[in-house]
Amino acid sequence: MVKDRFVAYIQFEKRYSPHTVTAYRNDLAQFYDYLNVQFGMLDIKDVTHPLIRSWVVHLMEEGITPRSVNRKLTTLKSYYRFLVRQGVVTENPMRKITSPKNSKRLPVFLEQGQMHELLDELEFDPGFSGLRDRMIIEMFYATGIRLSELVMMKESDIDFHQCNVKVLGKRNKERLIPFSTKIKDLLHYYMEERSGFTRKMTVAANTQKEEPTHLFLTDSGRNIYPKMVYRIINRYLSQVTTLKKRSPHVLRHTFATHLLNNGAELNAVKELLGHANLSATQVYTHNTIEKLKKVYKQAHPKA
Secondary structure (H helix, E strand, O other), X not given: OHHHHHHHHHHHHOOOOHHHHHHHHHHHHHHHHHHHHHHXXXXXXXXXXXXXXXXXXXXXXXOOOHHHHHHHHHHHHHHXXXXXXXXXXOOOHHHHOOOOOOOOOOXXXXXXXXXXHHHHHOOOOOHHHHHHHHHHHHHHHHHOOOHHHHHOOOHHHEEOOOOEEEEEOHHHOEEEEEOOHHHHHHHHHHHHHHHXXXXXXXXXXXXXXXXXXXXXXXXXXXXXXHHHHHHHHHHHHOOOOOOOOOOHHHHHHHHHHHHHHOOOOHHHHHHHHXXXXXHHHHHHHHHHHHHHHHHHHHHOOOO
């Protein structure tokens, strides 16, 4: 089926991340389901731009945000380019589709006082699990890495001599992110505890277990996974903030916002975050400007 060939193409030739591949697959399944239910058709050759436009209207009526609709349209644009190259269709109906305008959405982040409370005042669970949880939060805030990048991190990615970590980002692009001596000391301690923890788990299992490859482990000694990291972050952030969104990405936003608020250059933050375009990083300057406005109103006699 041509849809499966496209998924294989973005997975193995374009080397999109597993998360992106899953999103594209789900978008296409949703699109095909809509065509089948509404028009009783499955043949992509019969799809015209008015039918695609009706899907967009349907999504908007269902309450899907313009940002999410545009992401789905990005999937269709890639899909139709693939279909044209493969000779499945002769014309690309996506050329006549206009994307809905995105509403501006500022990144959600924690104040510096909240991060101080989280890392310096909050008590973490005793033992290896609490140490791991704190190390995960420290790494997110110290490096601004993505959830997928933290999950896949290995001990060999850490360079203690240069005080940096090698990260494999989107489209398999590598970048080096520096960290402080405080993080260096915490990582040393964590790795020592991790070695003792894995030995204890092996003895307790009374069998030769496969050695975990990732830096962060579950309570049973296996490689950590995204949902577990999300639960960890949500649990601890809920103790210091009333923000509705309490995901790992909030810590990434916090990292970038705090750097810019304290004078970091925009291009430097772009490189640290692994953004392909500066426009993706510029969204954080809105938060900085809002902070400057607040300071101005509080301090200027004529404000």
